[in-house]
Amino acid sequence: MSAVGEIIQHVATVRGQVERTEVAQSATYKWLMAEHNFEKRLPAYSEKEGGIHQIVCDHFKGHQCAVEIFPFSRHSGSKLYQVKDTKTDNILGLLKVFPEDRSYEFLDEVFSYDAYQKHSLRCPSILGVAKLVDETETNCVLVEEMIPGETLQQHMDKLFAEKLGSTDREAQLQRLDELFISFGKSFAAFHTTDHSPPAATDSYTQQHFLEIIYDALEQLKAANAEVDEYYGIDDKDQFMSAIREYVGQNRELMQAPAPRSYIHADCSFGNFVYGEDKEFHLLDSWWGAFAVDSKGEPRGTPFFDYMQVINRLWYLLKDEKLSNAEYQQLQSAFRKGYAEAKGTIPDEEMQNFYSFVDAMLLLGGVTKWFHHGAKDSLGHLGQYWVGWLNGSLLQETKDIAKAV
CATH class of the missing domain: 3.90.1200.10 (Aminoglycoside phosphotransferase (APH), C-terminal lobe)
Structure with missing residues (x-):
């Protein structure tokens, strides 16, 4: 099973646990998410060793890529990068980096996109998932397609x-x-x-x-x-x-x-x-x-x-x-x-x-x-x-x- 498939299965399991609790609260869901060690399912990249660029190279092979951070995301909890083909100037995809304390957002986005696509609802395709590791924390990375328009x-x-x-x-x-x-x-x-x-x-x-x-x-x-x-x-x-x-x-x-x-x-x-x-x-x-x-x-x-x-x-x-x-x-x-x-x-x-x-x-x-x-x-x-x-x-x- 792919890393994306494992994450979807993981979220489904946790949601099932929450739905069986006496009081189904979103706070309970977030707590359960935090308690489960889902990061082991994610391919690991070292931030010190240029992890973002390594993720891009692995997911966009055959392209000469540049990675640019969206200016507004410097001040938000999660960081958003766009991957650009330097030859054609086309945007190939997006990288969303979720800090450790917002990992439930990463899990929810993967799970909801998968659910929507099963119903043929229009949303970005998930190209991959990863974790970005440094000395103090582990960030989750979602790689998704760029919708032209x-x-x-x-x-x-x-x-x-x-x-x-x-x-x-x-x-x-x-x-x-x-x-x-x-x-x-x-x-x-x-x-x-x-x-x-x-x-x-x-x-x-x-x-x-x-x-x-x-x-x-x-x-x-x-x-x-x-x-x-x-x-x-x-x-x-x-x-x-x-x-x-x-x-x-x-x-x-x-x-x-x-x-x-x-x-x-x-x-x-x-x-x-x-x-x-x-x-x-x-x-x-x-x-x-x-x-x-x-x-x-x-x-x-x-x-x-x-x-x-x-x-x-x-x-x-x-x-x-x-x-x-x-x-x-x-x-x-x-x-x-x-x-x-x-x-x-x-x-x-x-x-x-x-x-x-x-x-x-x-x-x-x-x-x-x-x-x-x-x-x-x-x-x-x-x-x-x-x-x-x-x-x-x-x-x-x-x-x-x-x-x-």
Whole structure:
């Protein structure tokens, strides 16, 4: 069995153990992953002896290659390299290097990509796995193909480069309209691989969403006055109490019948490539791996992803990169494509709930890393969410509580 096959088998075994536990929590899964010695299944390379270049040579034989690190990844937990053919200047593949304390991300990405490909979902092929060893730690390396094409974010950037109201901007907007219809269809296909009748959201997935919420509450509770002031939280106790009340009043929404689906869970537009084959391909799948069961089948709900896409358009509206008319047009285009491909569009109550979960995911992460760069990169999105929570969702919760 190949190293990739052994890793997939390993993850399936661990997931099976978690699914048999009384309380199936993602924290339990991460703990079990850490306890199992999976690294012995990976080919070893020495970082001191130019391990990255050796991995490239072994996987891209017959090419003269250059390895370049993506600048943004120098500041992230995992490092991302691109492998370029120096003769043709073509990008041959990508290397993702996961630090030891994030090895579960590596395992989840390998496992989820394999599951998606079994259902003919478009994502990068795994070319190989390895471990990069130095004196202090062992890093996991994932080698994957490069999808030729441009990300949806790159297409959005072309719109932003044109002046509002210009004919060039209007032409690019129409191009984006077509792309978002196609994107909606592609996402619906990702969400409809399971044809079983709608059912309550899987208990493991429910627990994962609740952990997102409770983690954000813990981060907000521990945050200092500077963070509260930045977000615009005047009375933190009242704010957090309103969040808990909302969860208590609405968590049963996860019990409502919904399609069983995979979840991407990191729907930034840079994670979707419109390929030269005129199809969308998804990248960076580990975030949504909690919605893949031990057999590689979907156990999530599509509503979280659906609202993440809408919310990312909302970010661009709030950032004044999109006009309100453009925001409405692209949102409608995505919805049209999604519906045409038989995707299930959530009702308003579900939209609010899964936007709330998305808000808590963002707030938890930004608050945790607020003083380590997150304020400058994503902090303003936290401000948007606090404004939304205070202005609509939590106010309604307070009104309900008063009525009771």
